[in-house]
Amino acid sequence: MIFDIILIACIVAAACSMPGVFLVLRRLSLQSDAISHSVLFGIVISFFLVKNFHSPLLMIGAAATGVLTVMLSEVLLKTKLVKEDASIGLVFPALFSIGVILISKYAGDIHLDTDAVLTGEIALAPFDRFVVRGVDLGPRSAWSMGLIAGVNFLFLLGFFKELKLSTFDAGLAASLGFRPHLLHYGLMIMVSITAVGAFDSVGSILVVALMIVPAATAYLLTDSLAVMIALSIGVGVVSAATGVIVAFSLDTSISGTMAVVCGLFFAVALFFSPRYGMVSKMIVARDRKWVFACYTLGVHLLHHEGTPEEEQESHVRHLQDDLKWAPKYAKKVVASGIRNGLLLKTGNHLRLTPLGKETVRSLMNRG
Amino acid sequence: MIDFDYTLTTVVLGGALVGLLSGVFGVYALLRKQSLLGDTIAHAALPGIALVFLILRVKHPLALTLGAMVAGWLGTMTIPAVVNRSRIKPDTIMAVVLAVFFGLGLTLLSVIQKLPTANQAGLTKFLYGNASTMLRQDVHVMAAFTIISVCAVLLFWKEFKIATFDADYARSLGLPVRWLDMVLLSLIVVAITVGLQTVGVVLMSAMLVAPAAAARQWTNRMEIMALLSALFGMGASISGALLSSSITNLPTGPSTVCIITLFFLISILFAPNRGLLWQWIRRRSRHGEITQARLLEELYWLEQNHEPRSHYHEVRSLQAVNHERIDRYLDTLVRQGWIERSGAGGIRLTSVGLRQVETTHAEMEGKELL
CATH class of the missing domain: 1.10.10 (Arc Repressor Mutant, subunit A)
Structure with missing residues (x-):
């Protein structure tokens, strides 16, 4: 059974990662929070209409609610009475609240409880089998999420160029005759459908985890859109699988643990990403500080080279008076200059090596 | 329900405190365009509550609130720390903190639910809020935090106001703007965590946005806006709490949010001058x-x-x-x-x-x- 759960979790993660990438790039990450909450309203209302949790109408209803959320926020924004952040923050809690109230009042009719709305019931998903003519084809949610993942993938494939352009340069996209607004709604429909599909298994808030966190991790690792999508799917699937295994061995909430594992991967990327990680940035910044100090010293030495004051100006102790460097700092700079082959130290006097001279000259010419 | 009057007064008092705090601090969140921050703070508070319970094994109101505050504060401080030091954008890190902290909270809650002690019942009320299970001790804790926060606001009213509307001007006056921002943000964390018990983690953000957004429509003066916002907040959370205690199966958070949304709708429609009508x-x-x-x-x-x-x-x-x-x-x-x-x-x-x-x-x- 654990394999079925891992399978479902991986498919959900893959389906969520795809729209997630664009939400992160378009700075709409919090829309995933808004939509994943408000689809509950759509699910409940559509359920009252069709009385069946597996009806495709539920998907349509939920997708419509997702679009409704975005539209209502835009309407509020257009009145100019509230700012963008508030317009989002006002709509989804209201819709979600109505959804929760309906569930709690008609709990007997709806087989959903208000806690499951938040956490999902992925542990129960494998029991709901997809059986065709007596043949068990596996868990139903694996199939439905697989379908959603496929649709997402086709959408990305079909509109890759358009999505890319409108994400990075909406103005250009509009002027070239693409319809960024239409694409925006397409993306929001994609987010809504994915959120509804994932709702059963991971609940509304962890949809946010699977959409945004792997995409944010991928964003720290690459500058290429295609690579980012691939990485984000990869990170999502690995976190989901790891999350399920950890949850089983510790006997904890599966969806909660998946979110925590996603967060751990994100933290690792945040600190140790080769180019954008905090640690590598710190190392680069630290190196740059010494390199800059070396250059300053080099310019100073070159400036006085061959002049009568050279004897005095190139003295090690002079750095404290002239450049106002603390003795310790000056010593470190000199050491780093010697290490990098820019300086020579004879007695207490400093001299530029040929390499040092060349470096400093090219620096001066650049300006 | 042991004593109706006892429950009723507790609920009304608790609701009033929550509404007052979230109303006043929502004004700052709204004016600083940080309305969505409330959502992150509220969700980030959950692991704090769970962890404190896991350590103490009792529902000590002050300890739980402090736990929520520390976790919410950590989550909030993560946002500028990450934004200033990496390429991650504010909206992304807000979503990441929200989801990951909440996930951690749910994981800890699932551990708690498997504990042999029966004491854990009622911790899930922090998800959607439940006013009717509030005790007098809870109200005492809430009142203490409300008094401290409101005093802080009154004391630094002018400073907070300048830092909110024109940070550059505030800096030129020699005000410690970074410090003021930090204090204000911490007070917003306090306001949110105090409300968690009645409104719940999931919907607390609405209590920060909606009263302030409604109050904004009626006035251009910040003093009046804060007063109105506090009134709206109190009105909504008291009536939400009363509704949910008198009707079975009606969670407090969602009913409060529905009422405050109604206040907001009335305000944008009928407020003089700014209103749509x-x-x-x-x-x-x-x-x-x-x-x-x-x-x-x-x-x-x-x-x-x-x-x-x-x-x-x-x-x-x-x-x-x-x-x-x-x-x-x-x-x-x-x-x-x-x-x-x-x-x-x-x-x-x-x-x-x-x-x-x-x-x-x-x-x-x-x-x-x-």
């Missing part, structure tokens, strides 16, 4: 004024360009220019005595109307508009 009325009356001026102008033009002067013109010749029904506006002009109608349906300027047009022209020339 007022906007509509104003636009209509301005539209009428402009159309009337245009009609006068047209009649004047016809009069200047047709011999003999002051004969009647057909209304139709005007309608060709103003693609709409203009009878209403013509009637107004007749009532004002600026134009007159002939029996055959023609119209012309009266001498008063003529003078009116010429005064307008003179005024416009004075302002160099013509």
Whole structure:
């Protein structure tokens, strides 16, 4: 059974990662929070209409609610009475609240409880089998999420160029005759459908985890859109699988643990990403500080080279008076200059090596 | 329900405190365009609550609230720390903190639920809020935090206000803006965590946004806005709490949010000056004024360009220019005595109307508009 759960979790993660990438790039990450909450309203209302949790109408209803959320926020924004952040923050809690109230009042009719709305019931998903003519084809949610993942993938494939352009340069996209607004709604429909599909298994808030966190991790690792999508799917699937295994061995909430594992991967990327990680940035910044100090010293030495004051100006102790460097700092700079082959130290006097001279000259010419 | 009066007063008091705090601090969140921060803080608080319970194994109100505050504060401080040091954008890190902290909270809750002690029941009330299980001790804790926060706001009112509206100006005055921001953010964390018990983690953010957004519509003064926002917040959370304690199976958080959303809708529709109804009325009356001026102008033009002067013109010749029904506006002009109608349906300027047009022209020339 654990394999079925891992399978479902991986498919959900893959389906969520795809729209997630664009939400992160378009700075709409919090829309995933808004939509994943408000689809509950759509699910409940559509359920009252069709009385069946597996009806495709539920998907349509939920997708419509997702679009409704975005539209209502835009309407509020257009009145100019509230700012963008508030317009989002006002709509989804209201819709979600109505959804929760309906569930709690008609709990007997709806087989959903208000806690499951938040956490999902992925542990129960494998029991709901997809059986065709007596043949068990596996868990139903694996199939439905697989379908959603496929649709997402086709959408990305079909509109890759358009999505890319409108994400990075909406103005250009509009002027070239693409319809960024239409694409925006397409993306929001994609987010809504994915959120509804994932709702059963991971609940509304962890949809946010699977959409945004792997995409944010991928964003720290690459500058290429295609690579980012691939990485984000990869990170999502690995976190989901790891999350399920950890949850089983510790006997904890599966969806909660998946979110925590996603967060751990994100933290690792945040600190140790080769180019954008905090640690590598710190190392680069630290190196740059010494390199800059070396250059300053080099310019100073070159400036006085061959002049009568050279004897005095190139003295090690002079750095404290002239450049106002603390003795310790000056010593470190000199050491780093010697290490990098820019300086020579004879007695207490400093001299530029040929390499040092060349470096400093090219620096001066650049300006 | 042991004692109805006891529960009732507890619920009303608790609701009032939550509404007051979230109303006042929501004003800052709204004006600083940080409304969505509340969502992150509230969700981030959950692991704090769970962890404190896991350590103490009892539901100590002060300890739980402090745990929530520490976790919410850590989550909040993560946002600028990450944004300033990496390429991650604010919206992304807010979503990441929200989801990951909440996930951790759910994981810890699932551990708690498997503990042998039966004491854990009721921790899930932090998800959707439950006013009716509130005890007097809870209210005491809430009151203590409310008093501290409100005193802080009153003490630093001017400083917070300047830092909110014009940080550069505040800096030029020598105010420690970074420190003020930090204190204010911490107070917002306090306001949110105090409300978690009644409104719940999931919907607490609405209590920060909606009262302030509603209050904003009625006034342009921050003092009045904060007062109104506190009143709206109190009204909504008291009535939400009362509703959910009197109707079974009605969670407090969602009902409070529905009520406060209603307050907001009423405000954007009917608030004087800013409200949509007022906007509509104003636009209509301005539209009428402009159309009337245009009609006068047209009649004047016809009069200047047709011999003999002051004969009647057909209304139709005007309608060709103003693609709409203009009878209403013509009637107004007749009532004002600026134009007159002939029996055959023609119209012309009266001498008063003529003078009116010429005064307008003179005024416009004075302002160099013509």
